[in-house]
Amino acid sequence: MSDTVTAVTRIVHQFAECWNQHDMKAFADLFAPDAEFVNVVGLWWKGRDEIRRAHELTHATMFRDSRLTITDVSVRFPVPDIAIARSRWRLEGHVAPDGAPLPARTGVLLNVLASTSRGWAIIDSQNTDIIDGVLSRPQ
């Protein structure tokens, strides 16, 4: 694996490590100041501060004891300073608003990263839940 693939893959794994430590300051520091993030229900956060606050809220509640595992990462470089990293993940230990445990779920996370003077930073994320056995959204 090349050094750049290793460096980008490491950021994706740090995403999960910060999540599992519920350290949303360290989590937000993986992002560029003007990064954007769309979560699995289409909430669109603009900027590192919004991304941090949104995750602080969920990690104080539904995700407080949750554990995120990155199960694979695929990295492409359309130009040398930009990486497209797509990963599959599994989430366990999250709860409903009433505190009831919820079953594990899986998804696909896209991160676009840029090479900066501080190393690779996430400039855009979009997350999508996997729903098995269907071609599109069941309703």
Next chain:
Amino acid sequence: MSDTVTAVTRIVHQFAECWNQHDMKAFADLFAPDAEFVNVVGLWWKGRDEIRRAHELTHATMFRDSRLTITDVSVRFPVPDIAIARSRWRLEGHVAPDGAPLPARTGVLLNVLASTSRGWAIIDSQNTDIIDGVLSRPQ
């Protein structure tokens, strides 16, 4: 609006125009040969041909009479030859596997585009349904 923003925005609108004409050859031609696409249930298609075949299948069935509207487009350029275009959309006229009409749904589509000798091409797409009123996936 700058010429490059106009050119990228135009590709996003062509995505919807090809969808509404159910012309999956023209749709696929918006993508680079090695483009990837993750749809709203986490299906991960690799390459323009897979993207075309997957959409041919759904446009012969559930999406045959569907209509996609792009309601807004936001474009950023992390480097001059790469664009991150995020849009909100609304889909109407799609049906369940048994042919029953389904309610309209909305979502957020991320397209990453690269400037090529043929103009801007989509190199990566990820799509996420909007679910109103929740912070994360209801289960």
